[in-house]
Every structure is written in C-alpha cells, then in structure tokens.
Amino acid sequence: MTSDSSIPPLEAVADVDYQVGVIGAGPTGLLVAAELATAGVSVVVLDRHESPDPTIKAGSITVATAEILDRRGLRPAAEAAQQRFFEELRAFAAANGTSLPPTGGPSAVDGRPTFPSTGHFAGMFFRPDLVDQTDPEIAAHSGAAGSTMVRQSEVEALLGAHAAALGVEVARGVDVTGMQSVVDDQGHETGMTLTTSRCPIRVAWVVGADGGRSRIRRLAGIDFVGTDPEITGYQAIADLEGTEGLGRGWNHTPTGVYCLGPIPGRILTVQFTGAPDRAVRDEPVTTEELQASIRLVTGRDVTVRAIHGSATRWTDNARQATTYRAGRVLLAGDAAHVHSPFSGQGLNLGAGDAINLGWKLAATVNGWAPEGLLDSYSTERHPIGAQVLDWTRAQVALMRGDDKTIQLRRIVQQDLLSNTTTTTHLVLATVGVAQRYDVAPEAATGVEPCHALVGRLVGDAPLTDGGRLADHFHTASFVLIDRLKGNLTRIADGWPERVSTVIEDAATVACPDAYRTLTGLLVRPDGIIAWATEATDPTEAGIGLTAALSRWAGAPVRNPPERRS
Numbered sequence: 001m002t003s004d005s006s007i008p009p010l011e012a013v014a015d016v017d018y019q020v021g022v023i024g025a026g027p028t029g030l031l032v033a034a035e036l037a038t039a040g041v042s043v044v045v046l047d048r049h050e051s052p053d054p055t056i057k058a059g060s061i062t063v064a065t066a067e068i069l070d071r072r073g074l075r076p077a078a079e080a081a082q083q084r085f086f087e088e089l090r091a092f093a094a095a096n097g098t099s100l101p102p103t104g105g106p107s108a109v110d111g112r113p114t115f116p117s118t119g120h121f122a123g124m125f126f127r128p129d130l131v132d133q134t135d136p137e138i139a140a141h142s143g144a145a146g147s148t149m150v151r152q153s154e155v156e157a158l159l160g161a162h163a164a165a166l167g168v169e170v171a172r173g174v175d176v177t178g179m180q181s182v183v184d185d186q187g188h189e190t191g192m193t194l195t196t197s198r199c200p201i202r203v204a205w206v207v208g209a210d211g212g213r214s215r216i217r218r219l220a221g222i223d224f225v226g227t228d229p230e231i232t233g234y235q236a237i238a239d240l241e242g243t244e245g246l247g248r249g250w251n252h253t254p255t256g257v258y259c260l261g262p263i264p265g266r267i268l269t270v271q272f273t274g275a276p277d278r279a280v281r282d283e284p285v286t287t288e289e290l291q292a293s294i295r296l297v298t299g300r301d302v303t304v305r306a307i308h309g310s311a312t313r314w315t316d317n318a319r320q321a322t323t324y325r326a327g328r329v330l331l332a333g334d335a336a337h338v339h340s341p342f343s344g345q346g347l348n349l350g351a352g353d354a355i356n357l358g359w360k361l362a363a364t365v366n367g368w369a370p371e372g373l374l375d376s377y378s379t380e381r382h383p384i385g386a387q388v389l390d391w392t393r394a395q396v397a398l399m400r401g402d403d404k405t406i407q408l409r410r411i412v413q414q415d416l417l418s419n420t421t422t423t424t425h426l427v428l429a430t431v432g433v434a435q436r437y438d439v440a441p442e443a444a445t446g447v448e449p450c451h452a453l454v455g456r457l458v459g460d461a462p463l464t465d466g467g468r469l470a471d472h473f474h475t476a477s478f479v480l481i482d483r484l485k486g487n488l489t490r491i492a493d494g495w496p497e498r499v500s501t502v503i504e505d506a507a508t509v510a511c512p513d514a515y516r517t518l519t520g521l522l523v524r525p526d527g528i529i530a531w532a533t534e535a536t537d538p539t540e541a542g543i544g545l546t547a548a549l550s551r552w553a554g555a556p557v558r559n560p561p562e563r564r565s
Contacts (some may be wrong), residue, residue, distance in 0.1 A: 016191055019365050020042045021203035023176050023194075023216050026053070027152065028333030028350035028378065029209035029299040030170075031161040035074070035167035035358020035519055035525075040363050044203075045168060046196065048175040048210075052160075055310040056235050056266070058153040058344035059085075063116065064432030064457060065155075065351045066144035071527055073160055073475035078147035079333075081154035088263050115142045116195045118151075120432045122342070123250030123257055126430075130423040140512040141433045143460030152347050174198050179219040181327070189327055189356045206329045207363060210349070212317075214335035226319030226338075226389065229275040231256075231396060233340070234285060234293050235268045236311030241303040252409065254401040256297035264561050265308065269293045270399060275315050285311035316340035316396045319388045323355075324378035332357055337385040339392040348432055349388050351383050359476055359525035363386065368498070368554040380437045391429070416434035433457050439530055439552070442464065451532040453514065460516050462508045472500050473525065478553055481521040483507070487538035488520050494556030499549070522548050 020036050022029045036043045061069075061078075062103065069078045115138045119126055132138060163170065177193030182202070194201045208216025217224060222470035243260060252258045257270040271293055275281075280289075291304040292310055318339045324331045333350030357377045363369035398409050418423045428434040436455040461469045472479045478499040482488035482504060492499040499522075509518045520541050522531040531548035535541040549556070 007082070008551040016202045016204050018042045018201070018203050020044075020205045020207060020361065021046060021201060022207045022209055023047075023190070024209035024211060024333070024335070025049075025160075025170050025172065026209065026333065026350075027159055027347055029207070030156065030168075031068075031164045031351060031354035032207050032209060032332055032358050032361075033168045033170075033334075034159065034163040034166055036362050036365075036478060037163065037168050038072075039362030039366060039373045039505075041362050043168055045163070045192070046174045046176055046200070046201075047170070047172050047332065048197075048376045050173045051477075052153070052156055053310075054153075055236055055312045057312065058341065058347045059151050059153060059262075060149045060344055061118075061152075061351075061404045062344070062348040062431040063141050063148060064435075064536070065348045065528060066147045066150070067141065067433075067457070067459070067470070068351055068355050069147065069155075069158070070144045070460070072162065072476070073471075073474045074162060075144065075147055075470075077158040077161075078150050081150040081158065082147055083194070084154075090210055095253055107497060113134075114145060115427070116145045116431075119427065120250065121168060121417070121426055121430065122395040122409065123132050123259070124398075124413075124417055125250070126417065126423055126427050130418070130420050131427055132420050132424045135424055135428075136514045137428055137433060137459075140459035140461075141457070143279065143468070147318065152344075155347065158424050171198075176210075176215060178327070179216065191403055192328055193531075204328065204365065207357070207361070208329060208331045208335045209354075210335055212319075212338035214331065216329065217321060217331055217335050220329040220331075222329075222331065223322045223325050224319045225322060225391065229315035229317040231272050231315045231340070231399075232274065232276050232293070232314045233268065233270045233316075234290055234311060235266075235314070235341075236285065236289070236290055237263070237308045238267060238290065238311070239292075239305040239308075240267065241264060241305060242301055244298060246298055247301070249299075252399065252401065252406075253297055253299060255299070256401065257399050258294065258297045267294060269297045271297055272400060275317070276313060281313075286315050289313075299483075299506060304514045314341060316392065316395055320382070320385050320389060322501045324382060325375065330357060330361065330374075336381075336517050337504040339389045340396055344397045345388050345392060350434075352384065352432065354472075355526045355529075356381055362476075365552065370551060370554045373552070373554075376555040387435075404469060419449065433459070434474050437528055439524075439528060451529075451534070453518075453521075453532045456526050456529050458529050459512065459514070461512055462510045463502060464504045464506070464508055465502075468512070469502075470473055471504060471528070473523075476525040477522045478525060478530070478549075479521075481515075481518065483519045484536070484541060488541060488545055491542050492549065494558055495549055495553045498553050501519055520545060524552055 020043045021042050022045045025045050033043045033045045072310045148257045167201045174195040180193045181189050182191040191204045192206050208214050212360050246260050248261050259268040285305040320337045326335050332353040360373050364374045439455045441452045480492050480501045480505045489501045517534050520533045524530050533541045
C-alpha cells in the first residue's frame, strides 16, 4: 500500500465548507454519507436530480447488503419494506390463481431462520431445497434472512431517512460541473473546490457516487475500461394485453429472454441486438419501444397500453475504473463499475463499496488512520468489482438463443444447479458472503496461524447477554468478542472510542458453528473479520489482537497494559 503522508492532517485544512462532499444521492452515496456522519465528519451530498430516480430497478437485496442494514440498526425498516413487498406478491399471485413459493422459515437444524435462496444465474433460479442449510457459511449468515426482499426504491428511502437522522445535508438539483485541486505553499493538495450550478463549494475530500457516466470520474482523470454491450434490456411496470400465453418468471427464447412478474405488470426483456441507438439512449422509453421489444423476444402480439412511472433501458456494458482513488477523489458504486443488472448486483456492489470506504475515509479525516488505510479501499474493492463484472458477463453468455448456448444452458441447469454442493456454492457467491479480503496484519505472521475466518464477512450470532452480535455495530466501531475472562478487553482499552467490547464466558448453544470455538474475535466497522483465535493462552491471543488493532485501528490512544506471562 502507498502512504498518505503527503496529505496534511485536517487541522491544516481548516478552510473548507465540508470535510467531505459526496456527489450522488443514490443508495451508495447516501450510505457513504451516513457512515461519515456517524463518525462525526461534516458531509454534504450533492445530486443533480431534483428528486430520487423513479425508474424501476433492483427488486431485492443480497444477504450481504441486508446484513449492512442490520448492523446499522436498519433491520426493522428493511423487514417492514419486505412485508410490503410480500403483500403485493400475494395479491398478484391470488389474481393469477397461484400461490407464493416458500420464503423461508425456522431451520430444522437449530431453529434459526433459513438462508434465503431466491436468486438466479442467467435466469435459472436456485432451488431452495438444494441449499445446504448446515453449511458453516450458510448458517453464519442466516440472521438477516427476513429482510432481503427489499426493492431499490425502498432501500434508497430508508437510507435517506437514516442519513437525515444523522444530520446529513442532501442538496438536490445541484449539478457539479467542475473540480479543482487546492494546493498549499508546500505543494500539498489540501482540498478540492467544486464548481456547481449554485455556488462553489470547498471540501477536503470528494466521493464520486454519481453513476456510470460519472462526471467526477472524468474530472479526476480515471480511466474506465471494459467490454462493449451486445444486448439491450428493458424493465417496466406496464398495462399489458395479450400476455395470457406467456410463461411466468424467466423464459429463454431464440430471440432473447423475458421475465413476467412477480408483481402485477412487471416485465423485463433482453434482446441480443447490440446497444440502443445513441440518439435515443437518454430519451424516455416509449410504449411503442417497449412493445416492440416484448414482441421481438416473446414472439407474441403483446400490446402495451401504458407504462407506470418510468421504464428503464439498459445494456451489458461492463466497465471498471482502473483505480477507485486519485488523490482526494474516491469513486464508489456505478461511478466505479457498471455491468448488466442480472442478479441485482449493482446496488449490492455499491453498498459494499460504501461500507468499506466510509469508516476508512472517516478515520483519515479524524486523524487516526494507520498508514495505507485509505488506499486499502481500492485494493480490497477493485478485485470484488472485477469478479462481479465477470459474473454478469457469464450470465449474458448463457442467455443467448443459439443452439450451442441452449445445450450449454441445459447442462448448467441439469448438472450444476441440480445438486446441493454446486447450488450452495453459487448461492453464496451470488449473495456476496463468499468474498474474502487479505487483511491479516503482517506483524502477526509467525505468532499464530491466520484463522480461516480472517478476511471474511461476519454474520450474526446470539450473545450470552441475550443480545445479538449485529447490534454492537450501530455506531460503526470495531467489535471485539472476548472469551478470555476480560484479558482481551484490557488490550482493547488502548483504543477507547474505537472498539466496542463484549465479554462472554462461552458461546451460546445457538451460536453458529463458525464462531462457537472462538476465544476471541475482532471485526472491523464494515463487518470484515480482522482477527480471530481459538487460543486459550491470553498472552498468545493478545499478541495477535494487538497486531490486528494496530494494523486497522491505528496507534493506541494509551498503551495497552502489560501482559502477564
């Protein structure tokens, strides 16, 4: 990692309107802003649109995103949003004489909720009965199972309310047209001046979360590389006639793919005709355009009488910023990566960016970030973005209508998605909990072997005090589970205000197997396990914990107590 030593501390950058300017008030921008505000950073969100985007987008979130909301105290709001969605689904099912498929319930193994498996790969849905609910990773990430069916509009609304409650200022109808570095007498970049449609705004840092055509990315001079589109897709809620012969759910045809439902009037089409003409790319989707696509893909004379709200037109253009950071400018969400929307990966990838970036930028602004912390944002998230781009490209390849692709799709369906091992693996990859970062502190090398959990996303676990692990992340601090009689807590006392500690004698009976044998667990504010141990010797465990805290939480505020031999 590179050093941030060339950047003056914040006290040397006092002449700013806000410490951070976030450009873009979508879910990614709002979540970044909320994370910064939680840490006491002054932040403003600027968005060129007068109101939230009304177009229909992702219909659900992944387990990883649901866990982000849970760790910030937003689980009740997400569960309420899911309940509203289910009510619409039930009404749609009843109107069509069908019933809803099972949505999960108590596990037959330990009474915990079952892991949701409503996703798909290239339109081929995962079978819930083929997900191994006893798999350690599955069991560890089932706590947020009741809050994944949350539409993107609902996610944006609840994150907007969350940010507002934290005092975040969101200025809509403000277009950022320019950006210029501010340099001090020593040649150090001390901030950025944003030229906007209202007035200049001086900030110390800029987060570009302004979408796939990001102006911030272009102004920062960051390249956006990838592959050109070969499909045009549409999604809308519309009044349709002539759909009686169409299949519900995802359907592959020789000319493309379509999906009807699961809510009344919702239609999605995919046609392999290349990108739309540039002349209409930014124009609203008309009823005639949507109707032509439906007829092309389905082969039936469906009539579109009206479109409710705004329909979306999209492609499989897959591109990624070469870096997520250029000096005091950082990119997140679609500004950093774009791809087809299959499996709803865009919203969730952006949420992962935001939760990774927020605490690191806050630590930098607040002056306690260890060397290289902010650079680790791009180092950790760029490979994840590249994986998602490849994941979506593979789905496009499997959706083609030629004879060879049809045969390949049949093999994938029959041989890969029809057994427990492969289905479980693909589900874990789809929902974002299989990712892993290289976060082991170098100083711990040779002290004790790096635990297999280090670098992975933490799930949830019941605690002996009757609470849940997720509840201790509401303030975006590090969380330490101490099962060594307070010995680990005494070490963490060297980092007050940064670490929240829970002392337990042992794990509860209902604790997932992945965490049951641990004697110590340190989790970063973004839910990534920074250190874990099963050592029973406090001295041995303490060395590893100290190294992890120094690596991620910076220098101790006061010296940790001397360890007993």
